[in-house]
Amino acid sequence: MPEVPPKYDVVILGAGVIGLSIALETARRGLKVGIIARDLPDDVHSAAFASPWAGANWASFASNDRERKWDTATFERLGKWAKSHPDMVKRRQVIYPWTTEGVYPEPWYKDIVPNYRKLQPEEVPSGFRYAIGFDSFSIHPHRFNTFLVAQLRDLGVEFHRRTVSSLDEAYTVLGPTRLVVNATGLGARSLIGVADEKVFPGRGQTILVKAPSVQGVFGWKEPHTPIEQQTYVIPRPGPEGHVILGGCNQPRNWDTQPDMAIAERILKEAFQVCPALSEGGASWKDIEVISHNVGLRPCREGGMRLEMEKRIIGQNNSELVPRLGLNGSGCEVACLHAYGIASCGYQASVGVAEEAIGLIVDYFAGL
Incomplete structure (x- = not known):
């Protein structure tokens, strides 16, 4: 050289x-x-x-001490950015509901996030039996x-x-x-x-919708079939009233085109966990869709x-x-x-x- x-x-x-x-x-x-x-x-x-395609919220599933250290440091910094840049990072209430007893153990971060608690029956979203709540952050990618x-x-x-x-x-x-x-x-x-x-890629599919009244994050913790499917609702910071609905994580799938069967399932289940997405409408068909998105996560x-x-x-x-x-x-x-x-x-x-x-x-x- x-x-x-x-x-x-x-x-x-x-x-x-x-x-x-x-x-x-x-x-x-x-x-x-x-x-x-x-x-x-x-x-x-x-x-x-x-x-650009991430749901982008802090909801750790770290599996070892090294990963937990990464996530904890980021959580602390997000708290500072939420105060200085609220259109970029916003603190929100998170609710995770499920129905089958024992399918969702307490998360490792329960002593890190503010206001962690098991919700009372009257607080659990309709159609579910159990739920936890805590405060975390959503991010505008x-x-x-x-x-x-x-x-x-x-x-x-x-x-x-x-x-x-x-x-x-x-x-x-x-x-x-x-x-x-x-x-x-x-x-x-x-x-x-x-x-x-x-x-390898982890194919993710989401839907960007407009629902200004939705301010909380929701994640349906019932195991899905197939297991690669997920249900979550993540409002994005900022005045646009945008919300990301998901999703799936399909390993080794390189397809970047939206699958409309998956899209319909996402809308139906997101509405089930958060009916406010329809902004006064009667069903999932009333949700205002802005775009269908596919991104490939860099897995290893x-x-x-x-x-x-x-x-x-x-x-x-x-x-x-x-x-x-x-x-x-x-x-x-x-x-x-x-x-x-x-x-x-x-x-x-x-x-x-x-x-x-x-x-x-x-x-x-x-x-």
């Missing part, structure tokens, strides 16, 4: 909520950051770009990402729209750098030098990969790497892998970024 001053200390591949959050924590430490992405935060119509981008630009972070097919290219395409953050989401499955076969067997890897440019699949990726052949570099967050991006983003910056700082300290 040429001995010239690097333009960027860190190059980040990917501009989803995880890539942006890590970039922000990195730039705040005074490091020079460049972002390379095929899809940028304004690309709200790219189904392969998961961040586009405003949230725009907010991150504005902070990044203020810190001098530059965005570059381009597609790279190999990890090696990222070390030279913007000038020489020794550290790349791989936040490519589903792209990590095909990126030469990574090619992680554990990565075994959970998210967040780890630092030492590597040498040009050592892996060099016969397939585009010529640009061979410019720094033989140079010792590092890659912080940060992909496979599945549907937890918004509710874990701050905690993931905090752990990531610790790894980044340790790397530079060891040079």
Whole structure:
């Protein structure tokens, strides 16, 4: 690699909520950051770009202490943003009803969220037998990402729209750098030098509707058949009165077209759990639909990969790497892998970024 001053200390591949959050924590430490992405935060119509399509609320299903730490840190930061940016993050009452005794155990976060309690029979939504309630946050994905981008630009972070097919290219395409953050989401499955076969899509389908009177979040906790189906109602912050209805999580399904059978089921079940969606109408058919949406969540067997890897440019699949990726052949570099967050991006983003910056700082300290 040429001995010239690097333009960027860190190059980040990917501009989803995880890539942006890590970039922000990195730039705040005074490091020079460049972002390379095929899809940028304004690309709200790219189904392969998961961040714009999220229901985007904090409802943790962390399964280990590491994930719980990520989610807890993010919950605390969301509380601050809800006060300073109420059109981006809003504190709301959450109600989770179900009918079959014992199907929904107490969540691990019951001592973290405010006002957690088992609802009295008269408080349980009609047609259900049990419910819990607590306060959490809903997020407007586009405003949230725009907010991150504005902070990044203020810190001098530059965005570059381009597609790279190999990890090696990222070390030279913007000038020489020794550290790349791989936040490519589903792209990590095909990126030469990574090619992680554990990565797969989790197809999600939602409906954006208009229902200004709906202010609370609802999630039907009865097990669905098939199990990949879900029912939730998430009002978005802001004056538009928009609400996201979902949904499903279909593993290894790459189809980006809405399925109208699933859409009808979503509307029917959302109305059952929250009749106010019809704004005075008599049935689910009275709900005002704005759009049908499909997004592909970046899932990974075994959970998210967040780890630092030492590597040498040009050592892996060099016969397939585009010529640009061979410019720094033989140079010792590092890659912080940060992909496979599945549907937890918004509710874990701050905690993931905090752990990531610790790894980044340790790397530079060891040079």
